[in-house]
Amino acid sequence: MKNSWKIFPWFALLVLIPATARAMHISEGILPASWCVLWFALSAPFVAWGVWQITRRKQVDPSYIPLIGIFGAAVFVFSCFPIPVPVAGSTAHPAGTGMSAIFLGPAASVVVAFISLLLQALFLAHGGLTTLGGNTFSMGVMGSFSGFGAFLLGRMLKLNLFWCGFLAGVTADLVTYFGTSLEMSLALHGTQPFLSVLGQIFLAFMPTQIPLCLVEGAVTGGILVYVRKHRPDILRKLRVIGEVSQ
Amino acid sequence: MKQVLVVLSMLLFLGTAAVAAEQGKQEEQQPKWPGVDETVVGKYAKELGRPPRDPYINTDQGDMLLFLFALAGTGGGFVMGYYWHKIFVAGKKDQDREG
Numbered sequence: 001m002k003n004s005w006k007i008f009p010w011f012a013l014l015v016l017i018p019a020t021a022r023a024m025h026i027s028e029g030i031l032p033a034s035w036c037v038l039w040f041a042l043s044a045p046f047v048a049w050g051v052w053q054i055t056r057r058k059q060v061d062p063s064y065i066p067l068i069g070i071f072g073a074a075v076f077v078f079s080c081f082p083i084p085v086p087v088a089g090s091t092a093h094p095a096g097t098g099m100s101a102i103f104l105g106p107a108a109s110v111v112v113a114f115i116s117l118l119l120q121a122l123f124l125a126h127g128g129l130t131t132l133g134g135n136t137f138s139m140g141v142m143g144s145f146s147g148f149g150a151f152l153l154g155r156m157l158k159l160n161l162f163w164c165g166f167l168a169g170v171t172a173d174l175v176t177y178f179g180t181s182l183e184m185s186l187a188l189h190g191t192q193p194f195l196s197v198l199g200q201i202f203l204a205f206m207p208t209q210i211p212l213c214l215v216e217g218a219v220t221g222g223i224l225v226y227v228r229k230h231r232p233d234i235l236r237k238l239r240v241i242g243e244v245s246q
Numbered sequence: 247m248k249q250v251l252v253v254l255s256m257l258l259f260l261g262t263a264a265v266a267a268e269q270g271k272q273e274e275q276q277p278k279w280p281g282v283d284e285t286v287v288g289k290y291a292k293e294l295g296r297p298p299r300d301p302y303i304n305t306d307q308g309d310m311l312l313f314l315f316a317l318a319g320t321g322g323g324f325v326m327g328y329y330w331h332k333i334f335v336a337g338k339k340d341q342d343r344e345g
Contacts, residue, residue: 066333069328084279124315184294204282219251
């Protein structure tokens with residue numbers, strides 16, 4: 001009970017330091033129309049799968065709804081929360097989809113990413129409506145599934161829970177930015193070699209993303225450890241840990 | 247191990263602040279703390295011939311965007327806090343009572 005309140009200064013921090021977003025979302029007008037349509041078409045089945053998964057899981061287990069509330073809001077806030085990175089002298093934001101994929105499932109995590117990106121495109125001049133499919137694919141699909149895969153790999157390698165979460169957070173963040181680089185280089189490389197453009201864009205993200213992905217990994221791992229300590233039944237229900245928690 | 251990670255992360259952030267400040271002095275004309283949307287996405291999009299254009303609903307006007315971000319942060323923080331309390335405070339009490 002006492003320890004639960006320790007988390008509130010962090011929430012207060014999130015609320016009290018809003019600022020203009022500086023992020024990895026692909027802005028309006030960058031992707032040509034054909035690529036916008038393609039990324040929408042590729043993202044749509046994952047969003048539909050996620051909606052189906054959420055509907056099914058909340059019928060089976062009503063306690064799934066508060067989890068959607070927490071991690072849906074977390075993805076929204078994290079993905080428009082610019083964090084200054086002194087090593088690069090610029091700001092960037094985490095994705096949060098590694099964490100939501102663990103707690104909600106990767107397909108449901110795509111849905112919360114899609115809704116977050118839609119709200120940001122509509123009201124926060126952040127990302128874009130035409131590039132919503134592309135941004136959903138990089139942050140939602142690639143971020144969630146890679147983060148979840150990294151978490152499962154960590155469990156298979158018998159790493160402890162913190163390091164499994166750390167791996168998920170780091171992977172989701174880096175793969176999200178790789179997805180953005182991939183989408184931009186596929187659409188815009190023109191006469192230049194595709195791999196060279198991809199490498200240039202992805203490497204340009206690294207000065208901000210390497211420190212930031214470590215923070216995202218530590219936060220994801222920390223939250224998993226916190227949940228195991230205070231509500232291990234949630235992790236057991238999600239089959240994240242077995243009967244004997246590690 | 248976790249403490250080492252925290253200390254290393256803090257050193258990484260704090261130790262490089264001086265370097266960034268020095269760079270900032272040399273690049274006075276450039277905006278401070280630009281986001282990677284400008285330094286990477288916008289830069290490469292411009293170089294590759296597809297510069298970003300204004301959003302369809304352009305809220306980036308004066309302090310309007312600041313207001314909306316404050317609202318989004320408050321709303322998001324409230325939703326997280328509400329459900330966090332439901333699960334980790336009220337839910338834990340219920341669980342302890344049952345257990």
